[in-house]
Amino acid sequence: xxxxxxxxxxxxxxxxxxxVIGGGWVAHFLARGYQVTAWDPAADxxxxxxxxxxxxxxxxTELGLAEGASQQNLTVADSLEQAVAxxxxxxxxxxxxxxxxxxxxxxxxAATPAGVVISSSTSGYPMTDMQQRCTDPQRLVxxxxxxxxxxxxxxxxxxxxxxxxxxxxxxxxxxxxxGKHVIKMDDEVPGFIANRLQExxxxxxxxxVANGEATVEQLDASITAGPGLRWPLFGPCxxxxxxxxxxxxxxxxxxxxxxxxxxxxxxxxxxxxDDLRDRMVRGCEEASGGAAVADMVADRDRAIIEVMRAVDxxxxxx
Amino acid sequence: xxxxxxxxxxxxxxxxxxxVIGGGWVAHFLARGYQVTAWDPAADxxxxxxxxxxxxxxxxTELGLAEGASQQNLTVADSLEQAVAxxxxxxxxxxxxxxxxxxxxxxxxAATPAGVVISSSTSGYPMTDMQQRCTDPQRLVxxxxxxxxxxxxxxxxxxxxxxxxxxxxxxxxxxxxxGKHVIKMDDEVPGFIANRLQExxxxxxxxxVANGEATVEQLDASITAGPGLRWPLFGPCxxxxxxxxxxxxxxxxxxxxxxxxxxxxxxxxxxxxDDLRDRMVRGCEEASGGAAVADMVADRDRAIIEVMRAVDxxxxxx
Numbered sequence: 001x002x003x004x005x006x007x008x009x010x011x012x013x014x015x016x017x018x019x020v021i022g023g024g025w026v027a028h029f030l031a032r033g034y035q036v037t038a039w040d041p042a043a044d045x046x047x048x049x050x051x052x053x054x055x056x057x058x059x060x061t062e063l064g065l066a067e068g069a070s071q072q073n074l075t076v077a078d079s080l081e082q083a084v085a086x087x088x089x090x091x092x093x094x095x096x097x098x099x100x101x102x103x104x105x106x107x108x109x110a111a112t113p114a115g116v117v118i119s120s121s122t123s124g125y126p127m128t129d130m131q132q133r134c135t136d137p138q139r140l141v142x143x144x145x146x147x148x149x150x151x152x153x154x155x156x157x158x159x160x161x162x163x164x165x166x167x168x169x170x171x172x173x174x175x176x177x178x179g180k181h182v183i184k185m186d187d188e189v190p191g192f193i194a195n196r197l198q199e200x201x202x203x204x205x206x207x208x209v210a211n212g213e214a215t216v217e218q219l220d221a222s223i224t225a226g227p228g229l230r231w232p233l234f235g236p237c238x239x240x241x242x243x244x245x246x247x248x249x250x251x252x253x254x255x256x257x258x259x260x261x262x263x264x265x266x267x268x269x270x271x272x273x274d275d276l277r278d279r280m281v282r283g284c285e286e287a288s289g290g291a292a293v294a295d296m297v298a299d300r301d302r303a304i305i306e307v308m309r310a311v312d313x314x315x316x317x318x
Numbered sequence: 319x320x321x322x323x324x325x326x327x328x329x330x331x332x333x334x335x336x337x338v339i340g341g342g343w344v345a346h347f348l349a350r351g352y353q354v355t356a357w358d359p360a361a362d363x364x365x366x367x368x369x370x371x372x373x374x375x376x377x378x379t380e381l382g383l384a385e386g387a388s389q390q391n392l393t394v395a396d397s398l399e400q401a402v403a404x405x406x407x408x409x410x411x412x413x414x415x416x417x418x419x420x421x422x423x424x425x426x427x428a429a430t431p432a433g434v435v436i437s438s439s440t441s442g443y444p445m446t447d448m449q450q451r452c453t454d455p456q457r458l459v460x461x462x463x464x465x466x467x468x469x470x471x472x473x474x475x476x477x478x479x480x481x482x483x484x485x486x487x488x489x490x491x492x493x494x495x496x497g498k499h500v501i502k503m504d505d506e507v508p509g510f511i512a513n514r515l516q517e518x519x520x521x522x523x524x525x526x527v528a529n530g531e532a533t534v535e536q537l538d539a540s541i542t543a544g545p546g547l548r549w550p551l552f553g554p555c556x557x558x559x560x561x562x563x564x565x566x567x568x569x570x571x572x573x574x575x576x577x578x579x580x581x582x583x584x585x586x587x588x589x590x591x592d593d594l595r596d597r598m599v600r601g602c603e604e605a606s607g608g609a610a611v612a613d614m615v616a617d618r619d620r621a622i623i624e625v626m627r628a629v630d631x632x633x634x635x636x
Contacts, residue, residue: 020563048564055612059619096577123574124582146544147561148615151622154544181543189531191582194540196526200518200583201554208514209597210588213507216601220553222512225499226464226472228553231546232629235538236519243465245338246366256441259414264442264509265518267585270528279527283534294373297466301377303632304469310624311550314617 004115005088007174011035014087016080016108018045021121022093023052024149029091030073031057031150032178033066037075039083046076056150063151080104081111089174091143093121098129105140106133117171119143119157123195126188127160137162141171144192145180153181156192197236204265224311233303234296241284241293242300248293249284253277322433323406325492329353332405334398334426336363339439340411341370342467347409348391349375349468350496351384355393357401364394374468381469398422399429407492409461411439416447423458424451435489437461437475442513444506445478455480459489462510463498471499474510515554522583542629551621552614559602559611560618566611567602571595 013029015022018040026049029036038049053071060069077083084090090112094104101122108118118140120130131137141159146152155175159168172184183193191199201223208214214222230239237249244252253272260269270276288296331347333340336358344367347354356367371389378387395401402408408430412422419440426436436458438448449455459477464470473493477486490502501511509517519541526532532540548557555567562570571590578587588594606614 020561055615056619059616059623063623095573124577124580146548148619148622151619151626152544152547153626154540156540181539183536183539183543185532185536187531189526190580192540193526193532193536194544196522196583197519197537197541198545198554200522200585201515202558203578203583203585203587204514204518205554206578206590206594206598207588208507208511209601210591210594213505214503214511215604216555216598217605218501218503218511219515220555220605221499221501222472222474222510223515223549223553224551225501226470226512227516228546228549229470230464231541231549232625233542233632235541235546236516236523237534237538240520243338256414259442260521260524262442262508265514265521265585267518267521267583269521270525272524273528276524276528280524280534283527286533287535287538297373299632299636301374301466301469302635303629304466305377305381306628306631307550307625308469308471310628311621313624314551314621317620318617 004170007170008177010088010174012037012086012088014038014084014090015093016083016090016104017093017095017121018049019093019095020052021145021147021149022091023049024056024147025091025093025121025145026074027053027056027060028150029178030071031060031063031065031069033069034178035073037077037083037087039077039080049076056148060150080107084108084112087112088116090116090118091121092118096123096125098125101125101130102133105130109134109136109140115139117141117167117174119171121145124191126190127158127163128188129160131160131162138164139167141167142192143171143175144195146194153179154183154194155180156183156185156194158185158188158192160188200267204267207266229304229307230300232307233300237280237284238287238296241288242297244293246293248281250277250281253280322488325488326495328406328492330355330404330406332356332402332408333411334401334408334422335411335413335439336367337411337413338370339463339465339467340409341367342374342465343409343411343439343463344392345371345374345378346468347496348389349378349381349383349387351387352496353391355395355401355405357395357398367394374466378468398425402426402430405430406434408434408436409439410436414441414443416443419443419448420451423448427452427454427458433457435459435485435492437489439463442509444508445476445481446506447478449478449480456482457485459485460510461489461493462513464512471497472501472512473498474501474503474512476503476506476510478506518585522585525584547622547625548618550625551618555598555602556605556614559606560615562611564611567599568595571598
């Protein structure tokens, strides 16, 4: 393993699977200046990929391309084996099908040079369940992006039982170098973090449509005209920290704590023990770096105004 | 009821309860040019309210004040009765305590001129449960805002069993005139719409902290660096419509449908019946006005870039 390449020295990336997510990775890596080799078994994959990259390029250009970045640095390979043969990093983005991923990752592992990290875009399968058929499972990790991977910074990185810590650390560092915001997780939790939160919203929304309680249009407007305007700056925890006014999360939990028993969603809340209350209060203090609520409120207000203007600008340009 | 004022002719608004939410309403109505009378039983309420309005005013000024808008148009009344005596619209924003709200709304109802609509900021109590002790319950509705009410456009409007449709329609029209984005609901659902979605996220987040699966900081970053950047333009439904690529929501449900069975959140999903699938697909077509996915993707990308820039601007100004 001495020959292992440094995350900052990687030049050649392989993307296996080139649909919406895989193709988004291709666009991201091209924009960051990498040489990208892609492979996808679908008959029309090459055309779709070209269209996706072409469509993403103006946005990526505006954000700022890395030196040497070019759509010409993409090679579509004839086989998976050819795609990964010279890769210094592999990102797999196949459909969410556990059997398919197990087989595919084993094939990727067999064809990828030793010591090269292989990352899966899986939306929720634990790597432990996917790496079983690999000869060299310690280099496999999850690197879970958000759509579109060429714009949304988040990547959740976590290993499986057979993954080694070096691979998790290497992948986290590589993704950071490649311009992503990494959350490195210690334990495998199904759905990781962001998808668990997003999936909770999604399932409640599906229940509401199934029960005729809200339309798709009302559900979306409830977010875009409501809490969706607050979340780009402060996530759900710090948002509620501010909802507590000068008393912050402590006041918020003491005031709204009883609402956790209300049937406001089909998801039952955990017991608001003293321990959980303290963890939330302490967590908000840490996450806010001890900033005064009044200063954070001013930042939030500023951000809401700027975000509303950003959205208006896009709507006006339609 | 012939003397009922038109929603567009209202000049005098009363706010009962002047904490974070009630005070936020005061700031909103002042900025929209209304004469506002406020009352709150807390000893330090007047000072806190003055600070809140003062802190909000720069943001409101930048957004654009209505003609004649001034902080001078605020009167803090000595009693609830005095506050509502000449009101043409009343917004109640007391703490979330059902008994308290029942009594308070009965007192407001007794003191408010006939025909004047009374709206409650309740985060989740059905109006049916709150209006019982009122003499004139038909004019009571829920008008549920989001924090901060002076910036976030959303107001969810819904009546209780004893509310009359004219009151719901009047309140919806009044809030629109007063610059809000209204979702008018036909039926009382605990938590309305936005809070049900937000609460699903919140409860999943609390479970994750309680179980040591994620820290407050990771939870918030998973949203601010992830899906939180997509939601200001497209809500959760249209976001997933785009995740389906050229096939839209139909492809998305066919591809990710099986994931609804995955333990990605503690909230169990509804059965993805053909009927639910069709409602989601049709709902997305309606909500998108039949726009092509490729055009929506371009809008989304534009919006994500603008939103990221908006947030960066606020962070840099810290």
